[in-house]
Amino acid sequence: xxxxxxxxxxxxxxxxxxxxxxxxxxxxxxxxxxxxxxxxxxxxxxxxxxxxxxxxxxxxxxxxxxxxxxxxxxxxxxxxxxxxxxxxxxxxxxxxxxxxxxxxxxxxxxxxxxxxxxxxxxxxxxxxxxxxxxxxxxxxxxxxxxxxxxxxxxxxxxxxxxxxxxxxxxxxxxxxxxxxxxxxxxxxxxxxxxxxxxxxxxxxxxxxxxxxxxxxxxxxxxxxxxxxxxxxxxxxxxxxxxxxxxxxxxxxxxxxxxxxxxxxxxxxxxxxxxxxxxxxxxxxxxxxxxxxxxxxxxxxxxxxxxxxxxxxxxxxxxxxxxxxxxxxxxxxxxxxxxxxxxxxxxxxxxxxxxxxxxxxxxxxxxxxxxxxxxxxxxxxxxxxxxxxxxxxxxxxxxxxxxxxxxxxxxxxxxxxxxxxxxxxxxxxxxxxxxxxxxxxxxxxxxxxxxxxxxxxxxxxxxxxxxxxxxxxxxxxxxxxxxxxxx
Numbered sequence: 351x352x353x354x355x356x357x358x359x360x361x362x363x364x365x366x367x368x369x370x371x372x373x374x375x376x377x378x379x380x381x382x383x384x385x386x387x388x389x390x391x392x393x394x395x396x397x398x399x400x401x402x403x404x405x406x407x408x409x410x411x412x413x414x415x416x417x418x419x420x421x422x423x424x425x426x427x428x429x430x431x432x433x434x435x436x437x438x439x440x441x442x443x444x445x446x447x448x449x450x451x452x453x454x455x456x457x458x459x460x461x462x463x464x465x466x467x468x469x470x471x472x473x474x475x476x477x478x479x480x481x482x483x484x485x486x487x488x489x490x491x492x493x494x495x496x497x498x499x500x501x502x503x504x505x506x507x508x509x510x511x512x513x514x515x516x517x518x519x520x521x522x523x524x525x526x527x528x529x530x531x532x533x534x535x536x537x538x539x540x541x542x543x544x545x546x547x548x549x550x551x552x553x554x555x556x557x558x559x560x561x562x563x564x565x566x567x568x569x570x571x572x573x574x575x576x577x578x579x580x581x582x583x584x585x586x587x588x589x590x591x592x593x594x595x596x597x598x599x600x601x602x603x604x605x606x607x608x609x610x611x612x613x614x615x616x617x618x619x620x621x622x623x624x625x626x627x628x629x630x631x632x633x634x635x636x637x638x639x640x641x642x643x644x645x646x647x648x649x650x651x652x653x654x655x656x657x658x659x660x661x662x663x664x665x666x667x668x669x670x671x672x673x674x675x676x677x678x679x680x681x682x683x684x685x686x687x688x689x690x691x692x693x694x695x696x697x698x699x700x701x702x703x704x705x706x707x708x709x710x711x712x713x714x715x716x717x718x719x720x721x722x723x724x725x726x727x728x729x730x731x732x733x734x735x736x737x738x739x740x741x742x743x744x745x746x747x748x749x750x751x752x753x754x755x756x757x758x759x760x761x762x763x764x765x766x767x768x769x770x771x772x773x774x775x776x777x778x779x780x781x782x783x784x785x786x787x788x789x790x791x792x793x794x795x796x797x798x799x800x801x802x803x804x805x806x807x808x809x810x811x812x813x814x815x816x817x818x819x820x821x822x823x824x825x826x827x828x829x830x831x832x833x834x835x836x
Contacts (some may be wrong), residue, residue, distance in 0.1 A: 355680065357673045359814065360703040367701045372836040375698060376457050379428050379668045382695035391690055394582030405579035405665045413462060413567035430454045431666035433464030436505050436548035438476060438817040441704040441826060446670050448833035449700055451564045461566040467548050468571045468651035470502035476817050479810050481708050482529045489807035494522050497547065504638060505548035506572040517542040532707055532822040539819060562827050563834060575651050583660050584647040588626055591643045594689060595621040601684035617678045618655055627656045658682050662695055669697040703814040707825050710811050713804035721801035725794040732783040735790045746786055753779045
């Protein structure tokens, strides 16, 4: 495995991480297509070239949306992919959908978004900050539930459990956002009568995307898992499980070593003896179990690494990841290289930061550091903070002079006893000077407490992971639409 790639979420408002840059994508798409056009690599008894053609036909047929005029593409047009769980993600995740559409236009390709509904809903609440202009004490952060949480359940089977809570969610959020200087999108897009969580969230997203000029093909992973191409891929892995598991585990361990990770669950647990890298859907209750070599391929759902492995090798020509997926796909790269004997196709890591347009407070990180220094320096170097009047007092002038002479007479480091005596003298001098800067010390402490309050409030207000439904259209729409022209 090559050295780990370093990705860091953009810190500033409006900043974007795109690695590699957008200008390089057309070349990489063409290179990936050449790299994957292989007849000498077989998966499930079918040459990779043929399996990819089958996977593409099946996926695009399933991705057709009844009643919507989707553009027709040549059968050999590049297929670009992205994917995410059907959750109410933050704008930094959502930019992938718009960039997917923009890049597909640029290369004359097909944009296909994979709705990862085989993953589980891990929370039934959104974090929502409160804010009232000019009052740090008004800034708090807490979850507001949109449904009852009854444990992790796969999105494909996750029904709304508390219809009253789901219906009342916008009203509950409004109770915390009424003092905001803008109107969030939430009440305009919410589907109060929805019966299925993932489908409701997907419909809300698609409604905004189409209104804002972003038209991607959409395909649920639960449906992709039922295609002949995926079942053939899964059967291949199950039939060769000992060798595949060996390569899979070696790639995960190499990732942990390269990134100095101690957790045995990160980025994914090792496969135990006889365990396959899939989930088995046990029924419509959303529960799932670990797959084995004896599992029925028709009941399988991919895990994260297996999904991107299939998507990148067997389905698409280019994949757009977020930061987490991009890091984990270093593992997938190793599996592609060591198991299939193929140089891994390139992919992009894309993320962005968009703050809620809530006015923050004046204290910056530099201001906080300065306030901390002043408070600390007033305590340990009171001679620097004397008032002009106190500095002229004879007893103070004597203390300041004695301090300067003591500092100048610092003993060498090796003379321990002398240094201890020197330190005691310096500390005594400091303690005798402190009463003369008591007022300054209290002022410095008050300034520090104020800076801490404002900095903590800004930390809440400047989080990058608030759901897109909390933003106003006038902020969110132009930010996302810029990615249609990458």
